[in-house]
């Protein structure tokens with residue numbers, strides 16, 4: 001008994017497709033947080049509330065008038081608006 005085994009070459013018709021990797025553009029939508037610049041500058045910064053009294057920490061500029069605070073420079077105040085400098089009165093001892 002002869003078994004004829006016809007060996008048929010199994011042609012594998014496999015179309016080798018080049019793997020086309022679709023460039024997945026991962027668009028990372030980075031939501032830009034809106035810059036909220038908190039301006040802490042305010043008139044209230046120059047005030048100090050003591051109890052019910054409102055204390056003014058800085059003096060007004062004599063030239064510019066009320067509303068223009070003078071910067072504290074240690075021994076003197078300086079107006080950043082006009083440049084007026086006013087020396088602090090000597091601290092009364094006692």
Ligand SMILES: [Zn+2]
Pocket residue numbers: 061062063064065068079080081082083084
């Ligand atoms: Zn001034």
